Structure formats: C-alpha cells, structure tokens
Amino acid sequence: MGIELVELTPDRVVATMHVEGNTQPYGLLHGGASVVLAETIGSVAASINAGPGRFAVGTDINATHHRSVTQGTVTGVATPLHRGLTMGSYEVAIVDNGDRCICTARIACALIERDPGPTRQA
Amino acid sequence: MGIELVELTPDRVVATMHVEGNTQPYGLLHGGASVVLAETIGSVAASINAGPGRFAVGTDINATHHRSVTQGTVTGVATPLHRGLTMGSYEVAIVDNGDRCICTARIACALIERDPGPTRQA
Amino acid sequence: MGIELVELTPDRVVATMHVEGNTQPYGLLHGGASVVLAETIGSVAASINAGPGRFAVGTDINATHHRSVTQGTVTGVATPLHRGLTMGSYEVAIVDNGDRCICTARIACALIERDPGPTRQA
Amino acid sequence: MGIELVELTPDRVVATMHVEGNTQPYGLLHGGASVVLAETIGSVAASINAGPGRFAVGTDINATHHRSVTQGTVTGVATPLHRGLTMGSYEVAIVDNGDRCICTARIACALIERDPGPTRQA
Numbered sequence: 001m002g003i004e005l006v007e008l009t010p011d012r013v014v015a016t017m018h019v020e021g022n023t024q025p026y027g028l029l030h031g032g033a034s035v036v037l038a039e040t041i042g043s044v045a046a047s048i049n050a051g052p053g054r055f056a057v058g059t060d061i062n063a064t065h066h067r068s069v070t071q072g073t074v075t076g077v078a079t080p081l082h083r084g085l086t087m088g089s090y091e092v093a094i095v096d097n098g099d100r101c102i103c104t105a106r107i108a109c110a111l112i113e114r115d116p117g118p119t120r121q122a
Numbered sequence: 123m124g125i126e127l128v129e130l131t132p133d134r135v136v137a138t139m140h141v142e143g144n145t146q147p148y149g150l151l152h153g154g155a156s157v158v159l160a161e162t163i164g165s166v167a168a169s170i171n172a173g174p175g176r177f178a179v180g181t182d183i184n185a186t187h188h189r190s191v192t193q194g195t196v197t198g199v200a201t202p203l204h205r206g207l208t209m210g211s212y213e214v215a216i217v218d219n220g221d222r223c224i225c226t227a228r229i230a231c232a233l234i235e236r237d238p239g240p241t242r243q244a
Numbered sequence: 245m246g247i248e249l250v251e252l253t254p255d256r257v258v259a260t261m262h263v264e265g266n267t268q269p270y271g272l273l274h275g276g277a278s279v280v281l282a283e284t285i286g287s288v289a290a291s292i293n294a295g296p297g298r299f300a301v302g303t304d305i306n307a308t309h310h311r312s313v314t315q316g317t318v319t320g321v322a323t324p325l326h327r328g329l330t331m332g333s334y335e336v337a338i339v340d341n342g343d344r345c346i347c348t349a350r351i352a353c354a355l356i357e358r359d360p361g362p363t364r365q366a
Numbered sequence: 367m368g369i370e371l372v373e374l375t376p377d378r379v380v381a382t383m384h385v386e387g388n389t390q391p392y393g394l395l396h397g398g399a400s401v402v403l404a405e406t407i408g409s410v411a412a413s414i415n416a417g418p419g420r421f422a423v424g425t426d427i428n429a430t431h432h433r434s435v436t437q438g439t440v441t442g443v444a445t446p447l448h449r450g451l452t453m454g455s456y457e458v459a460i461v462d463n464g465d466r467c468i469c470t471a472r473i474a475c476a477l478i479e480r481d482p483g484p485t486r487q488a
Contacts, residue, residue, distance in 0.1 A: 024409070031409070031424040032402030039398035043390070058397040059331060060304040060352050062184045062428035064211045064230055066204035081226050082188035086330075087303060087354065089186045091226070104203050104213070106226060108186055108304050108352070110331065146287070153302040154283035158276030165268070165275070180275040181453060182426040182474050184306035208452075209425060209476065230426050230474070232453065306428045308455045308474055310448035325470050326432035333430045335470070348447050348457070350470060352430055 001033060003040055006075075013045040013078040019071050028068040034076075034103040035063050038092040041078040042107035046088045049080065056088065056109040063105035072097040078107075086111050123155060125162055128197075135167040135200040141193050150190040156198075156225040157185050160214040163200040164229035168210045171202065178210065178231040185227035194219040200229075208233050245277060247284055250319075257289040257322040263315050272312040278320075278347040279307050282336040285322040286351035290332045293324065300332065300353040307349035316341035322351075330355050367399060369406055372441075379411040379444040385437050394434040400442075400469040401429050404458040407444040408473035412454045415446065422454065422475040429471035438463040444473075452477050 001022055007014035015037060022033035039061050046056035076094045087110060094103040123144055129136035137159060144155035161183050168178035198216045209232060216225040245266055251258035259281060266277035283305050290300035320338045331354060338347040367388060373380035381403060388399035405427050412422035442460045453476060460469040 024406075026421075030402070030405070031427065032398070032405035035401040035405065035427065035429075036396070036398030039396070039401065040390075043397070055392070057434070058431055060186070060428070060430050061397065061401060062228070062306055062426070063401075064182070064203065064228055064426050065424055066206070066211060068423070081186065081223060084188070089188060089226070101203060104211070104228060106184070106186060106228065146284075148299070152280070152283070153287070153305065154276070154280030157279040157283065157305065157307075158274070161274070161276035161279065162268075177270075179312070180309055182306070182308050183275065183279060184304070184428055185279075186304050187302055190301070304430070306472070308426070308447065308472055310450070310455060325430065325467060328432070333432060333470070345447060348455070348472060350428070350430055350472065 001036055003037055005044070008044070008048070010048050011080065013041045014075065015041045016073050016075050018073055019069055027070055029074065031065050034065065034094055035061065035105065037074070037076045037094060038063055038103070038105035039107055041076050042090040042092050043109060045078040045080065045090050046109035049083050049088055050111045054111040054113055056111055058107055059110050060108040061105060063103055065103050067100060067102045069096045069102050074102060123158055125159055127166070130166070130170070132170050133202065135163045136197065137163045138195050138197050140195055141191055149192055151196065153187050156187065156216055157183065157227065159196070159198045159216060160185055160225070160227035161229055163198050164212040164214050165231060167200040167202065167212045168231035171205050171210055172233045176233040176235055178233055180229055181232050182230040183227060185225055187225050189222060189224045191218045191224050196224060245280055247281055249288070252288070252292070254292050255324065257285045258319065259285045260317050260319050262317055263313055271314055273318065275309050278309065278338055279305065279349065281318070281320045281338060282307055282347070282349035283351055285320050286334040286336050287353060289322040289324065289334045290353035293327050293332055294355045298355045298357055300355055302351055303354050304352040305349060307347055309347050311344060311346045313340045313346050318346060325350070367402055369403055371410070374410070374414070376414050377446065379407045380441065381407045382439050382441050384439055385435055393436055395440065397431050400431065400460055401427065401471065403440070403442045403460060404429055404469070404471035405473055407442050408456040408458050409475060411444040411446065411456050412475035415449050415454055416477045420477040420479055422477055424473055425476050426474040427471060429469055431469050433466060433468045435462045435468050440468060447472070
C-alpha cells in the first residue's frame, strides 16, 4: 500500500500514503485504504505505548469519510485518547495535500501480555 | 436526563449532565447516557450549521468509553469535523469533573431539506 | 426511559421501550434513546455470558439509524457475535411495531475479573 | 489485495481474500485488510442497489475484530440492513476457513445522483 512512517513517538504517530495505487474503480482513494492507514498507525501508537511486556491488538475501528481525494499523498496522524493498562484508544485524522480532513477514525486496542496464562486469551 | 446546554455556537456546542440519576445498576454512569449526551449536542451542532432550509438527522454514531465515573457532572463538547451540504460530522469529547476524558464519540448527520421532493427521503 | 426486559437468555436478550417520553424536539424517537436501549441489552447479554467471576463493561458502541419512528413501542434484540474470555461483542437490532428495522448497533464489552490484580485494571 | 467476488446479487454480495499477503508484522491478517474487504463488498452491494441514476459512496464504516487468523482464505458476506433513497447500510460478516466469525462490520453509504445539482454535493 506504500504506507511510510514519518514520525514515531508515544504521543504522535504520523505516516503518509500515496493516493495513486490505492484507488477504487472511480479513481477516488479507496475508503478501505484510509482505514488501513488508520488501523496501521493507531496500532503502532498502541504498541509503542503498550510497554515491553504487552502487545496491542486492534479490536474496534470506525471511520467517517468526509471528502474524496483523487491524487497526491494523504497524511495520517494518530494521537492517544486513552492509555490504560489493558485497553488503549487512539484518534486518527487523515488530511490531503491541501490539509483538508478527508477521514476521521478511532481505534481501540486490547493490550495483551506476551505470555498469557490460560485465562487471559481474548 | 438533565442535559443542560451551556454554550451554543456553530464551532462549539457544550452541555453538562449529572451522573446521579443516569447510572446503571453498579452505580457507574450508564454508557448509554454518555451516548445520549453525545448524540444530543452533536445533533444540535449539526442543526446550527445546517442553515435555515435544512434540518439535521443523526445517521451514524459511535462511542468509545475510556473510564468509568461515579459522581459529579460530566461535560460534553461537540466540534465540527466536516460541514458539507448534505452531510455533517461532529466529534464529541466528554470529560468528568477532573477534566479526564471518559468518552469520545463521533456523529454523522444527514442534512435534509425542509420540504423534500419525492426522491429526497432517506 | 421505560426499558422493559422481556427475554433473558445467554443467546438472546430482548427488551421493549416506548417511543413516547423518549423523543427529541421534532417528535421522533431520540437516536440516543435507541443507543441506550442497545447498550443496555448488549451489556446485559455480555454480563449473562461473562460467568460468575467476571462482569462486563461496555467499551465500544456504534449505531446506524435507518428510519425515524414517532409512536408505539420499539423492540431491541441482542445476540452474541463473539463470546471470548476477556471480550464479548453483541449485535443489536431494533424494530418498530411494524417490524421494520429502525436501528442496528454493535457493542463490545470488556470482561473484568471481580477481584482484579494490580495489572488488570483497564 | 487479491479480493475475488464470488456472488453478486442485490441481497447478497460475497467475496474471498487470501490471508497470505495481507498480514501485519506478527503474521496475523491485518485488521485493515478485513476492513478493506468489508468496505469493498459493502460498497458494491450499495452500488447494485442504488439503481442506474445514482452511485454509492461509503461515508461511515465500523468493524469489530473478534479473532485473529494466520492462514487460508477469509470470506466476507454483505447483506442489506436498509435500502433507502439517499442512504443505504450493509452488514458484513467475515469468516475464516473453519466458518468462525473473525470480523463484523457495518457500512453506511450515501447514494449520490450521477448529475447532481448545485445543492446536492456532500
């Protein structure tokens, strides 16, 4: 999909994606591509914040598509809404080259211990 | 439910709600109450922005509950994500007395002409 | 809100709610009322399936409002989509008196142990 | 992404997708891939039902990931929840080779006239 991470901190994960190559038949950016971008950077943000003993698994995602975009690059920014011990949630805003918001998404992640006992599987 | 509007502009709608009287059996604020607050102020914000010839109808809503709250007052703030001609979407953040975010929601509204023709009903 | 439980099994939770008393200013059933109904029966279903050592807390909810309704009673039916050890998710369909679907919702619940250790709080 | 449509009727759209080639770094099917599948078949279903004078644009999508999957093929099935004149919404269930539900999604689409007048743009 050509997603490129350009900033990677616990408070902010940013990535870019080219519109070209990720379009649906009408030539618009595929809504699903926006969601892949959102789920990717939201999960990365959750993993960074999960700490060394846990990993993050996306459980719920939602997205509202505000505008279509036909060319250029889009940029997604993930920021934390809540950083808990077993759950984390992140907001993702995706803008086009003209800095217009094309999609807003939110992802909830479960934080799983790396060596879960028998009662810890989701 | 005791929702009280305290700020009402196109760019920001704010309302408060008491936790007491809106709890589920464990004594926590009912998640549904947070969503009623979110849907109320999101719809009000959409209606203000719809202009005189249209009204707003909520079509999609989602909410992530971050923390529980057992007492006091919660405050919801709705801000626009996108103000289109036929659709509008609004972000809602709900905080408790300690300014901790307890819920994040997003609502999409269809903007309907007040006298729709036969092909305009949703 | 006048929500009345009429069926309560692990595989299906049903409740009714009167439209009257739960309307927004235009006289339509408030979208938030549908979500309260959904979150209530979804949480009840999750609690029934959580077993004696755990309780369910709603973490994510979403709803799509398909039609407006102005009178009568609506009926919500919650059925399980997934019953895991730490998460459960439930589908809720709400129909009006004429059995037309007015709202579809989905709720995800975290299942919390009743006496969580220090690393188990959400 | 290797999405293959295998059934295409107004009441049901089915497609398959290989897990291999659509995984995240841990070797699990990428949650975003499930959402692309959901958004694709939901949009196709909405387009089929939109009729010749309109096209469908996805506006809201949400997904709950129930289980992980590491190999084989997943199958998505989109069915209509509501077919209105200006909005349509579709449920998508995605199952793995063992017919276990791995993801449930819902998509809302705006139905746009092919030659919209000046007040019809979203």
